[in-house]
Amino acid sequence: MQAPPTHTPQPTVAERSTEFVPVTGGAETTSAEVLVVSAYVLMWALLLAFVALGWRRQHQLSQRITELERSLQKLDGERAEP
Amino acid sequence: MPLTFAVFAFLLWFIAFHTPQAQAAAGGLAQKIFYFHVPSAYAMYLSALLCCVGSAAYLSSATERRNAIAQAGAECAVVFGFMVLVSGPLWAKKAWGVYWTWDPRLTTSLLSVLIYVAIVVLRAFGGDGDAERRFAAAIGVLGTVNLPIIHYSVRKWGGNHPAVISQGGGGLAHPDMKLALGVGFLAMTLLATLLLWSQARTLVLRGKVRALEERAAAAGLTGGV
DSSP: OOOOOOOOOOOOHHHHHHOOOOOTTOOOOSOHHHHHHHHHHHHHHHHHHHHHHHHHHHHHHHHHHHHHHHHHHHHHHHHHOO | OHHHHHHHHHHHHHHHHTSOOOOGGGTGGGGGGHHHHHHHHHHHHHHHHHHHHHHHHHHHSOOHHHHHHHHHHHHHHHHHHHHHHHHHHHHHHHHTSSSOOOOHHHHHHHHHHHHHHHHHHHHHHSOSSHHHHHHHHHHHHHHTTHHHHHHHHHHHHOOSSOOTTTTTTTTOOSHHHHHHHHHHHHHHHHHHHHHHHHHHHHHHHHHHHHHHHHHHHHTTOOTTO
């Protein structure tokens, strides 16, 4: 003899749209591949951004040094003129 | 620099093709994040220690070089700290089922990164006077106090965070796992050294250029400078 099917109470439309009930003990379904790739991509992106910022800072400095050199040369030229 | 690239290339290849997957409870495949996550934390410690040394030296006798070392240490500590804070939650999602929990080690690590972020922000937007430099240096010294707290938090207060390194590495059951971690430490040491040296050198140069600009302005070289 078969046992009668048990019916779990279905949430109403209002309950589904106004309340989120956490499920405890649910299996973690996030893909490990996605997590590993995301972690490595984000870490390298951070590093590359930092290196790019450092390079930009060095570039600005070398431009500033060039400007200073030009100004000094100009000043030397003006002083050399009688 | 070529050596650093070579070590990183070997490390990535070794992690991808040779290092075995850990048990499901440790995150399975996601545990491979560990081989960059832990060395990044170690690189953050190195950078933070350099920041402390530079800051303490600057407080005892202020020089441009000491200031540059302190600032470079803080900047690198932020970068490596964010690498830790980005990679850890992605691994935790698989191992613990959540991205973040207020575990003692996670909380103290976040606090430490925020301290170094505060130093970098202060140095970027608070001006470059001696008072600002000294204030940042004081935070750089005091911020170091949190580093041993991060390290011993797992032993003292427990929590979810694994302690395979704090336990002497005994949790790494396979020799390839130990080798990958060792190479990871070597790679991050090389990278941290390279970045710290490069940043400190740039900051020293910036200080020299500013001094030159002041001298040039004093000499009447205002146009074009």
